[in-house]
Amino acid sequence: MLTFIDAALGQVAAQIGLPTDPLKLFLTFVLSYPFCAVLKRLPDSTPVYKQLFCLAVSAFYLLGIFDLRDGLCTLMISSLGTYVLAKFVKSPLMPWLVFLFVMGHLTISHIKRFVDETNPNNVDITGAQMVLVMKLSAFAWNVHDGRRPLAELSPIQQDRALKMLPSMLDFFTYVLFFPSLLVGPSFDYSEFRRWLDLSIFDAEVTAQKIAKPTSWKVNKRRIPRSGRVAGRKALMGVFWIALWVVLSGKFSTEYLLSDAFLGRSFVVRIFYLWILSFVYRLKYYGAWYLSEGACILSGLGYNGIDPLTKKRKWDRVQNIDPYRFETGQNTYTMLETWNMNTNKWLKTYIYLRVTPRGKKPGFRSTLATFLTSALWHGVYPGYYLTFVTGAFMQSCGRYSRRYIRPFFMAADQSVPGPYKRYFDLATYIAMQLTMGYAVQPFVILTFRESMHVWRSVYFYIHIALFVMTALFSSRKVTKIISKALKDRTARSSKLDQLRFEVEQARSKMSQDEIKSATEELPTLQHAPSLGLPDVDVDDTIAMVKQEMEEDLEELRDFRRRATMRLESAKAATAAGTKRPKTGSRKT
Numbered sequence: 001m002l003t004f005i006d007a008a009l010g011q012v013a014a015q016i017g018l019p020t021d022p023l024k025l026f027l028t029f030v031l032s033y034p035f036c037a038v039l040k041r042l043p044d045s046t047p048v049y050k051q052l053f054c055l056a057v058s059a060f061y062l063l064g065i066f067d068l069r070d071g072l073c074t075l076m077i078s079s080l081g082t083y084v085l086a087k088f089v090k091s092p093l094m095p096w097l098v099f100l101f102v103m104g105h106l107t108i109s110h111i112k113r114f115v116d117e118t119n120p121n122n123v124d125i126t127g128a129q130m131v132l133v134m135k136l137s138a139f140a141w142n143v144h145d146g147r148r149p150l151a152e153l154s155p156i157q158q159d160r161a162l163k164m165l166p167s168m169l170d171f172f173t174y175v176l177f178f179p180s181l182l183v184g185p186s187f188d189y190s191e192f193r194r195w196l197d198l199s200i201f202d203a204e205v206t207a208q209k210i211a212k213p214t215s216w217k218v219n220k221r222r223i224p225r226s227g228r229v230a231g232r233k234a235l236m237g238v239f240w241i242a243l244w245v246v247l248s249g250k251f252s253t254e255y256l257l258s259d260a261f262l263g264r265s266f267v268v269r270i271f272y273l274w275i276l277s278f279v280y281r282l283k284y285y286g287a288w289y290l291s292e293g294a295c296i297l298s299g300l301g302y303n304g305i306d307p308l309t310k311k312r313k314w315d316r317v318q319n320i321d322p323y324r325f326e327t328g329q330n331t332y333t334m335l336e337t338w339n340m341n342t343n344k345w346l347k348t349y350i351y352l353r354v355t356p357r358g359k360k361p362g363f364r365s366t367l368a369t370f371l372t373s374a375l376w377h378g379v380y381p382g383y384y385l386t387f388v389t390g391a392f393m394q395s396c397g398r399y400s401r402r403y404i405r406p407f408f409m410a411a412d413q414s415v416p417g418p419y420k421r422y423f424d425l426a427t428y429i430a431m432q433l434t435m436g437y438a439v440q441p442f443v444i445l446t447f448r449e450s451m452h453v454w455r456s457v458y459f460y461i462h463i464a465l466f467v468m469t470a471l472f473s474s475r476k477v478t479k480i481i482s483k484a485l486k487d488r489t490a491r492s493s494k495l496d497q498l499r500f501e502v503e504q505a506r507s508k509m510s511q512d513e514i515k516s517a518t519e520e521l522p523t524l525q526h527a528p529s530l531g532l533p534d535v536d537v538d539d540t541i542a543m544v545k546q547e548m549e550e551d552l553e554e555l556r557d558f559r560r561r562a563t564m565r566l567e568s569a570k571a572a573t574a575a576g577t578k579r580p581k582t583g584s585r586k587t
């Protein structure tokens with residue numbers, strides 16, 4: 001550790017009332033921006049300069065700022081073990097062996113942190129090791145996919161598959177890439193390699209050729225300008241961090257665990273959990289925005305050209321979408337917009353890989369994914385309380401979309417129904433309250449205090465989840481709901497057909513006949529009403545058809561008679577205008 005850095009940061013931390021380690025972490029985020037500005041300007045023709053520069057900056061972070069010598073050894077052990085297994089184990093079980101190895105190694109670090117009762121605010125190697133586990137397990141699956149027949153791979157597996165192992169220098173630059181070293185985001189090796197050899201920017205070169213086919217020239221630097229985008233991310237990151245510093249002094253777990261909190265009303269308590277969960281998220285928003293901005297500045301965030309706007313996309317390593325998360329109405333949206341790259345890893349390399357080939361993922365895949373995520377985070381009981389609850393939340397979310405939401409949509413499910421807005425509002429409030437309740441153990445960590453918080457609100461979310469799970473797990477209940485939805489769709493289809501036939505007939509009727517038919521149509525559209533018996537739709541259609549045929553026949557007779565009278569009048573007129581031929585008149 002560089003002592004002058006440690007001393008300076010210690011003084012600043014004492015003045016603002018924050019622990020030193022979070023301030024050091026913030027310093028690494030800030031330093032990554034000038035380092036990335038240098039990185040992208042190193043010669044493109046000599047990638048080894050970029051590789052050595054990345055390794056040097058990572059060593060400076062781990063040794064010069066945090067003094068994590070043992071931590072660096074930990075990262076090297078996991079990385080070397082993965083590389084050896086991937087190279088020499090040809091069995092299909094190789095990816096699972098790598099996963100067990102790196103996850104077991106991470107678990108040892110978590111247990112050591114738990115036993116030593118390390119302050120959660122202190123930064124140790126487990127954060128960087130968690131990011132490394134995602135990279136290494138994904139790397140093992142990519143190598144395994146490169147050995148499989150192409151027909152067995154999904155499109156994303158084909159894109160990520162590695163036909164041959166990279167060099168050791170490439171591999172270690174990938175696992176120790178400094179902009180994402182400590183808090184992520186994670187990405188696959190193939191993406192990193194395309195950034196290193198600049199093939200990731202092929203879409204940019206193609207767009208330039210299309211825009212200027214005659215005067216196009218090869219730029220000296222193929223990496224597009226990204227300073228403005230990265231700067232906006234940095235400013236947003238600083239904003240979220242500042243907001244967290246301000247609000248964390250007003251909303252805290254200390255008050256949550258105090259007797260004063262129990263003296264508040266039930267409604268106040270559940271909404272306090274909601275607000276407190278928002279305060280928890282702010283520091284993650286800040287950290288992920290800052291690290292993403294550094295990756296964008298280096299060029300790794302480039303994701304091609306948007307076909308609609310024709311602008312560059314910089315969302316390759318996007319890790320958070322605060323707006324979509326805070327306005328989420330279901331578990332799926334909230335999981336997809338929170339720690340997005342970790343969720344991609346869990347979905348691609350756990351959820352889908354656990355599912356047997358040819359079968360659809362079920363509750364077991366969901367539970368295995370949540371348990372893996374809990375173990376990946378650590379061994380504190382709070383993680384498991386949150387993630388097991390999350391598994392039930394996701395299952396209940398599926399039940400809601402499958403059995404409740406269709407009743408608020410049009411019968412054919414194509415457009416929202418008139419009451420869909422109320423359903424959206426109810427699901428938004430329910431999801432936000434549920435999330436505020438479920439994440440408390442994730443921050444509190446201990447079992448006893450977590451249960452104390454849940455007990456203070458009478459376990460109301462767990463009761464709702466268990467009731468909903470039991471209800472929709474009953475085949476009798478789901479059969480009744482499915483039948484009701486089917487009958488609703490059938491009635492709508494018959495009424496739509498009836499309306500179509502009426503409209504067809506109306507287009508051929510006189511204005512008086514249209515008025516007469518329209519007067520009786522609302523009775524058919526809104527039946528049954530006010531307790532009246534249901535209308536027999538088939539008989540009604542037959543009756544309308546018969547009446548329409550009789551009316552049309554009368555209309556045809558009227559037109560025939562009118563035509564005959566018109567022709568007779570024309571003939572008489574023509575006969576009256578004819579004059580006989582005569583000689584000259586004499587006066």
